Amino acid sequence: MPAPPQSEQELLARAEEIAGFTLAQLAHNAGVSVPRDLRRDKGWIGQLIEWQLGASAGSKPEQDFPSLGIELKTIPIDPQGRPLETTFVCVAPLIGISGQRWEASNVRNKLSRVLWVPIEGSRDIPVGERRIGMPLLWSPNEIEERLLRQDWEELMDMIVLGEVEQISARHGQVMQLRPKAANNKALTRAIGRDGQPIMTLPRGFYLKIDFTHGLLQRHFDLPI
Template identity: 30%
Template sequence: MFDYKTATEEEILLQAIGLLGNTVGSISDFTFSDKPAAQSRGEVGLAIERFFGIPQNNRQEADFPSAGIELKIVPVEKSANRYKVKERTSLTQINFKRLVDEDWKGAQLRKKLRVLFVFFEHRDGVPKSSFPIKGTHLWFPTPEEEALIGSDWLAIQNSARLGRAHELSEADGIIMGAATKGGSGQMVEQAVSAAPLAKSRAFALKPAFLKRIFDVHIAGAAEGTWVTAGRELPRVVEERLGRFVGMRLSEAARALTLQLGQGKGSAGHFIRLALGAQTSRSPIEELERAGMTVKTVRVTPEGRPYEATSFPHFLQKELAAEVWEESTLLYQLEGGIVFVPLVGVTRDTPREACVIGRPTVWKPDAGVLEKIRREWETFQASVRTDEMESSPKESETSLIHVRPHATTGQPLDKTVSGRRVKKHSFWLNKSYVQQVIGKPVLSP
């Protein structure tokens, strides 16, 4: 009989084999609610805990105490024949007062770095009980990963020691960050008595890192390295794009012996290839590991974008059910963006005649994310009341706005009341993107 309290590592892994090939509803007698997955995120985890015999509680000890192993449940989602991780994974709550007195060798966090990951696939419109379990992996950090986690831990500790924990951001860190915990309104005292209250946070592994674990150990991808991720990324971007700065797009394409396409996305396809993608649609390895995306921005010679910068479309019912700390937009923002300006004298300047400007690697700080959160909540409220049409326009917000992702085509989404509408997206405002990239630098 399996006993989670006394189970050894070998016994835990043998028990985990029973998850493979099953759905989350077939592994235990857990009863799922009819609420959407976004409103009942913990139910899948409770079902898997029940499979292992782990009761629902808030213990500080490991989920498998004798083995010192934590159990973490990770949702993945399939898009364009590739999987992405839907959310970060919290490791342990941060106690800022205790953190400042720790050293890395004896840090409480290190006791949480032996994890049995259980990956399941989230599927839209499917009952939670039918979500398939994709695989399991017992993870503990490699020397390279531990060095990066230690570096991220030290950066968070330094902020706490300086009384600047209130300035921490989900976007900080390479593979681990300080994620808000307990809701955006929950505040805690810092170690420095005179410092303002800080948001309650937890050490959390980033979605991009979790995706790499899934890709390597579940999907069978090559191991790769994290050396060029995170803080070295600006150097990588400069090395690969720097030589094209000041060149027309057509000239840069000839330099790489590439044929520049005629479609709207041809400039973006070229930039992706120049940054190291094997094809115009394949991932850029270093950027994907860092959770970073690339956006080409057509701008005036002064740096004013001709268009706002879009994110992938959202579904209104999903947005209505989200909380900011676990929202899709926050995950899309926290990895950061490489902005590549393409300078054209007019909006109608042919793409091949646009000049490549120096790229900007951007990650939002805590202040920016807080402003975006407030505007995001305004749009979420409009979705919940089925009033998206009357939500603020770009001219009425500071950083983000919402509008249809395309102006043509049939409605592809439904409002919370069931009306059929076009899919919408969040967009970064032109004025804010201009602040980020500044006046384009056109010299190598």
């Protein structure tokens, strides 16, 4: 595995070097096989890019490049550059959360500095033939930070008030809370409406497509 990059500039240069490569070419470099489809290997692309760029955090609750304070996010796009799915940020805490503040949240930590790597995601392109796009190094501007904070505070308030099971994907302007589990038996503890402990599916924070589409549009001057 390549050594972790020592600077933001080195990381961006590595990401720019692989732009235009196919996933099959990167998989060959890494000595791994390409899955036929991604239904059972949903995280395969992200892991491949992490390996190529020298990410070190793995599944720990910190950025993928902790020494640089940068998170890596691969983002599948259609031919017009529109993201094809929401973007997972991190798992949401469901207990022991009263008094948590946005400034100390894992969501803010993960999104403070992000290296976005667009990848062709249309299903009619075989996985190995999908190409990697030019990267984007991003931090939220004041407006984006305010929107993210508002959504985080609204969703966390609902969790604290025992309304986690009333939260739907419609809640939040730019970020939503959704179940995140391999199956419906992977339950975790949460707070019920009367303050009692309940068991529910784990939840994750996800960025909505319109939000990430806006980032790509502004950076790459894509058609609206």
